Amino acid sequence: MKITIVLLPGLNGTSGLFNPLLKYTQDEFNVLAISYPCEISKSYNELTSQVLNEVKNIKGQYILLGESFSGPVALFISEKRPAGLIGVILVASFVSAPNYKVGKYLPWSIGFSFAKPIYSIRSALSKKENQSLISAISVELQRVSPTVLAARISEIFNVDATQALRECNVPIVYFRGVKDFVVPKKNLKKILALKSDVKVVEFNAQHFLLQSEPKQAAIEIQKFASECAE
Numbered sequence: 001m002k003i004t005i006v007l008l009p010g011l012n013g014t015s016g017l018f019n020p021l022l023k024y025t026q027d028e029f030n031v032l033a034i035s036y037p038c039e040i041s042k043s044y045n046e047l048t049s050q051v052l053n054e055v056k057n058i059k060g061q062y063i064l065l066g067e068s069f070s071g072p073v074a075l076f077i078s079e080k081r082p083a084g085l086i087g088v089i090l091v092a093s094f095v096s097a098p099n100y101k102v103g104k105y106l107p108w109s110i111g112f113s114f115a116k117p118i119y120s121i122r123s124a125l126s127k128k129e130n131q132s133l134i135s136a137i138s139v140e141l142q143r144v145s146p147t148v149l150a151a152r153i154s155e156i157f158n159v160d161a162t163q164a165l166r167e168c169n170v171p172i173v174y175f176r177g178v179k180d181f182v183v184p185k186k187n188l189k190k191i192l193a194l195k196s197d198v199k200v201v202e203f204n205a206q207h208f209l210l211q212s213e214p215k216q217a218a219i220e221i222q223k224f225a226s227e228c229a230e
Contacts (some may be wrong), residue, residue, distance in 0.1 A: 001096060002084070003225050004030040004062035006055055008070035010208075011152055012140040013038070015105040019136075021210050024218030029225070038144045041151035044159055048076040058084055065089040067210060068183065069152060072161035079164040081179040087228035088168060089221065092207050095142070095194070132212050165194050172198045173224045175217065177205040199224075199228045 005025060007018050013036035025031055035052055037046060051073055055062065060085050066074030071093025078088050141149065165172075172195065176188055191198055201220050203209040210217050 001060040002028070002030045003229060004032055004058050004060065005059075005221060005225075006051070006062055006064050007031065007033040007065065008051065008066045008073050009033075009035065009155075010070065012137070012144055012151065013069075013148070013152065014140045014143055016140045016143075017136060017208070017211055020214035021217055024215050025221065033061075038148065041148050044155050045070055046077065047073050052077055052080065052082065053081065053109055055084075060084060061086045061229065063089060063221075063228060064089040065091060065221070066092040066093055068093050068207070069156060072159050074163070075161045075164035075168060078168040078170060081169060085170055087170050087224060088172045089175065089224060090172060090191070090198075091210060091217075092177055092183045093174075094159075094183055095155075095165050095191060096159060097157045097188050098180035098183040133208060136211070138210070139209065161179075162194055165191060168195070171224070171228050172202050173220070174198050175203060175220065176200060176211060177203050177207055177209040179204070179206045180209075182207040186209055 007015065007021075009015060009017065015033035015035045018033045022031060022033070030210060032054070033151045034049070034051060036042060042050065047070075055064075055077070056131070063086060064074040064077060066072070068091065071090045072095065074088050074090065074093075075095065078085060096128055174191060176185070188200065190199075203213050
C-alpha cells in the first residue's frame with residue numbers, strides 16, 4: 001500500500017500552490033492536499049481539529065507536510081499521536097513567530113486587499129522565470145478573504161508549538177530555502193535547539209521552495225518516506 005502524503009498549505013490556505021509538486025509525487029504516493037476555509041477565520045486549534053478529522057479515514061501510513069504557516073498544525077497533530085502517522089516534514093516553517101514582533105501591529109487586512117496590484121507589479125519587475133510563480137501566488141491569495149489572511153497572520157504571531165515539537169515521536173525533516181528571508185534561519189536554529197535529531201535539507205531557493213524546486217522536493221520526500229517506513 002502506498003504511503004499517503006498529506007499536504008498542509010501555507011498562509012494562502014489553498015491547495016493550488018501544490019500543483020508543481022503534485023507532478024512529481026502522484027505516481028509515488030497517495031496525496032491528500034488539504035485546503036482551509038477562504039471566508040471563515042479559524043485558529044490553529046480549529047485548523048488542527050479540521051485536519052485531524054480529514055486524516056482519520058486514511059488507510060495505512062501517512063506523512064504530514066506542513067508548509068510555512070501549517071508547520072505548527074503538523075506538530076500539533078503529531079502531539080496527539082494519531083494512528084498511521086510515521087513522519088513530519090516542515091517546509092520553511094517555525095514553532096513561534098518567525099519574524100519581527102512589530103509586524104503584529106500592522107494593518108494586514110488592508111494590505112491583503114491590495115494583493116492583486118502588488119503582485120502584478122512584482123511580476124512585471126521580476127525575472128521571467130519567476131513571473132509564473134508570482135502570478136500563481138497572487139491568484140491563490142485572491143481566493144481568500146483579506147480578513148481571513150490577516151487573522152492567520154495574527155495566529156502566527158501568537159503561536160507556540162515548542163511543546164508539540166518536543167513531544168513529537170515520529171521522525172521530522174526540515175526543508176529550508178537558503179535564500180528565505182520570510183522565515184529566517186533563526187527559526188531552524190530554534191527547532192534544532194529544541195529537538196536536535198531533526199534532519200535538515202537545504203534548497204537553493206527562497207521561501208516558496210516547493211514551487212520553485214518541486215523535483216528536488218519530491219526526491220527528498222521520497223527519501224524521507226523510505227526512511228520512515230523502514
